[in-house]
Amino acid sequence: MxxxxxxHGRVIDPSQDFDRVADLWVKDGTVVxxxxxxxxxxxxxxxxxxxxxxxxxxxDMHVHLREPGREEDETxxxxxxxxxxxxxxxxxxxxNTEPTLDTRSAAEFVVLQARRAGNCNVFPIGAVTxxxxxxxxxxxxxxVEGGAVAFTDDGAPVYSAEIMRRALEYCKMLGKAVLxxxxxLELTQGGVMNEGVVSVHLGLRGMxxxxxxxxxxxxxVLAELTGGRCHILHVSTAGGVDLIRQGIARGIxxxxxxxxxxxxxxxxxxxxxxxNFKMSPPLRTRRDVDAILAGLKDGTxxxxxxxxxxxxxxxxxxxxxxxxxxxxxxxTFLPLCVTHLIEPxxxxxxxxxxxxxxxxxxxxxxxxxxxxxxxxxxxTVIDPKAKWVIDKTASKSKSRNTPxxxxxxxxxxxxxxxxxxxxxxxxx
Ligand SMILES: [Zn+2]
Ligand SMILES: [Zn+2]
Numbered sequence: 187m188x189x190x191x192x193x194h195g196r197v198i199d200p201s202q203d204f205d206r207v208a209d210l211w212v213k214d215g216t217v218v219x220x221x222x223x224x225x226x227x228x229x230x231x232x233x234x235x236x237x238x239x240x241x242x243x244x245x246d247m248h249v250h251l252r253e254p255g256r257e258e259d260e261t262x263x264x265x266x267x268x269x270x271x272x273x274x275x276x277x278x279x280x281x282n283t284e285p286t287l288d289t290r291s292a293a294e295f296v297v298l299q300a301r302r303a304g305n306c307n308v309f310p311i312g313a314v315t316x317x318x319x320x321x322x323x324x325x326x327x328x329x330v331e332g333g334a335v336a337f338t339d340d341g342a343p344v345y346s347a348e349i350m351r352r353a354l355e356y357c358k359m360l361g362k363a364v365l366x367x368x369x370x371l372e373l374t375q376g377g378v379m380n381e382g383v384v385s386v387h388l389g390l391r392g393m394x395x396x397x398x399x400x401x402x403x404x405x406x407v408l409a410e411l412t413g414g415r416c417h418i419l420h421v422s423t424a425g426g427v428d429l430i431r432q433g434i435a436r437g438i439x440x441x442x443x444x445x446x447x448x449x450x451x452x453x454x455x456x457x458x459x460x461x462n463f464k465m466s467p468p469l470r471t472r473r474d475v476d477a478i479l480a481g482l483k484d485g486t487x488x489x490x491x492x493x494x495x496x497x498x499x500x501x502x503x504x505x506x507x508x509x510x511x512x513x514x515x516x517x518t519f520l521p522l523c524v525t526h527l528i529e530p531x532x533x534x535x536x537x538x539x540x541x542x543x544x545x546x547x548x549x550x551x552x553x554x555x556x557x558x559x560x561x562x563x564x565x566t567v568i569d570p571k572a573k574w575v576i577d578k579t580a581s582k583s584k585s586r587n588t589p590x591x592x593x594x595x596x597x598x599x600x601x602x603x604x605x606x607x608x609x610x611x612x613x614x
Contacts, residue, residue, distance in 0.1 A: 188230030189213045189223065190606060192565060195235025199242055200540035201556035210240055212563040215606035219559045233601055233613050235567055241539050242555050243275025243306075243564025243604065246516060247546040248340075248365075248419055248443065248491035251277070251308070253299060255284025260496040260584045262296065265516070266305035267582040268494075270609045272517040273599020275564035276307040276554050277494075278546075281318070282341040288313040288324035293332030306604050307564070309335045309552060314353045314364060320345040326356050335550045338365035340419060343401055345371065350405060354414030363415040363441075363549055368401035368426070369393075369467065378507055380453040380468040388456065390506075395474065398467055399425035406433045406440050415439035417549050420493050422448045422467040424477030431486040441549055442481065443489040446522040447513060449478045451589065461502050461509035462589040465495070479532050482541070489549060490541040492519045496585030514588045517581055522590065524570065524597025535570070567601035567613065574598060 192210040197220070199205075211218040211229070222229070246269065252260040262279075269277050279296060281287030287296065293310045300308035312329030316322045318339045326337060337357055343366070344350045350364070357364050374393040379385050381392025402418055406429060409416045418430060421442045433440040447465065452472055455463045463469060481487040492515025502509055523542070527533045533541075547555030554564055578591040602610040 189226055190563070190603070191229035191232045192235045192240045192567065193232050195238045195240035195567065197240045197557065198536050198539050199557040200536050201242065201544040202558060205536055210557065210565070212565070212606050215563055217557050217559055217561050217563050233567065233611070238600060239535065239568040239570050241566045241568060242543040242557050243602070244273050244520065244542045244566050245276045245546040245555050246274045246492050246494065246519060247278040247489060247550055248445070249277040249279050249494045249516065250282065250496065250512070251279040252496060253283065254295065258498045262299040262308065263303035263305070264582060264584045265494070265496070266300060266303050266308060268516040269306045270602045271582045273520050273566040273568065273602050274306060274516055275566060275602060275604045276309060276552070278309040278311050278335060278550055280338065280340045281311055281313040286313050286317050287311070288316050288329070290325060290328035290332035293329050293334045297333045305609060307554065309333070309550060311336045311338055311365065313337065314339045314344050315349060318342060320349060323349065323353060323356065326360060330360055330362065335552055336363045336365050338367065338419070340365060340367045343367050343369045343371065347404060347408065351408050351412060354408055354412040354416065358412060358414040361551060363417045365417045365419050366401070366405045367419050368398045368405065370397040370400050373397035378464065379456045380470045382453060382471055384453045384456060393468055395423040395425055395470060398423050399429060402426045402429045406438055409440055410436070410438045413439070418442045420445050420448060420467055421478065421481070421487060422470050422474060424474045427477045427481035427486055431481065434486065441489060442487045443491050444478050444482055444487045445491060445493045445515070446519065446526070447589070449475055449482065450522065450526055455589070459506050460589065461504070461506055462513060462587055464506065464509055464511055465513060466511040482527065483532055488541060488545040490523060490538070491546065492516060496583050497587050498585055502587040512587070514581065514583055514585060516583070518576055518588060518590050520568065520599055521574070521576070521595035521597050525595045529596060563603060563606040565603040566599055569598050569600045572596065572598040
């Protein structure tokens with residue numbers, strides 16, 4: 187493979203505390219560093235990154251790719267194409283497929299399909315329990331052999347505390363984290379939005395924030411008991427942020443993740459009865475949004491991820507009560523975070539990029555999210571000043587369920603390089 191030079195960009199690599207204008211060299215699909223490889227005078231290919239930010243390839247550790255079983259919503263090929271368009275070089279995909287990703291061969295299928303698609307890296311996440319039914323542990327060891335990098339029953343909680351305890355113990359031996367969809371189902375049954383003033387006004391059944399908080403607390407103390415590691419997916423409540431902050435201070439193996447919709451939107455948006463604002467956990471209140479922003483700022487929430495959840499139009503366009511939860515995320519991830527975290531001054535560029543690169547890599551234990559010499563050359567080039575308008579009709583996803591259509595944004599991925607191969611390039 188030839189040499190590739192990212193010339194004169196602002197290279198920000200939080201894994202090395204590096205932030206300055208530099209040349210970045212890549213050879214044979216791996217990072218060389220900030221000087222050319224020995225004996226090389228000129229690069230085979232040069233990307234002029236003047237005025238751009240050069241970052242380790244972005245990681246989205248919370249993605250629903252839907253294949254196998256729901257190819258009408260998304261496939262591994264279309265989902266990873268959307269990732270590349272959004273500057274994402276690695277996705278971790280959730281196991282709530284049909285059948286469930288709960289065996290070694292199921293994990294191998296995902297890895298194989300991702301290789302066939304040839305877009306970006308895909309790291310499968312295995313189910314904690316067989317068929318995500320919460321009754322019996324899945325083949326966790328076999329799943330790791332098949333390529334699984336973590337475990338979750340996302341879409342649903344692991345209901346039994348006893349099974350969660352055993353999962354944490356087993357995952358500790360495997361060196362993996364359990365990813366937690368925190369929800370006490372008795373409290374959310376029949377709910378379609380956050381429980382609060384707005385749900386009362388609208389006459390819709392609500393899901394109280396404590397349904398999330400209680401489960402976060404349970405899994406946090408189970409992680410403490412077992413010495414295992416849990417990662418709280420899509421934190422949406424002020425109470426949840428507080429608990430994770432306490433857990434980290436106590437030295438518990440816990441980390442937390444925020445999705446753009448949970449720090450951008452509140453339950454007030456539900457007044458339009460647009461199903462693109464329906465998700466689980468639901469959009470909450472201004473107080474929760476402010477707590478999530480504070481948690482991102484002080485490091486309590488170390489990961490940004492999207493919970494990319496495609497649904498074919500005929501499903502999402504059903505009446506509000508019946509429509510499925512979730513929205514697209516991969517192509518709006520970076521611009522929403524730049525516009526609403528960097529521009530208002532909540533986070534600096536290195537702080538934000540850490541939550542999209544080295545931090546999720548650490549949760550998953552993968553060798554990505556860094557520009558250290560010798561690592562796979564996954565690189566995202568970002569135009570930090572680009573002004574544009576989100577257009578769902580231009581999406582590479584199979585689905586169109588986004589509440590952000592027509593939103594003006596700042597910041598855009600202009601080149602996506604995976605393993606040294608240029609997969610997307612708007613630099614010319
Ligand atoms: Zn979930
Ligand atoms: Zn999810």
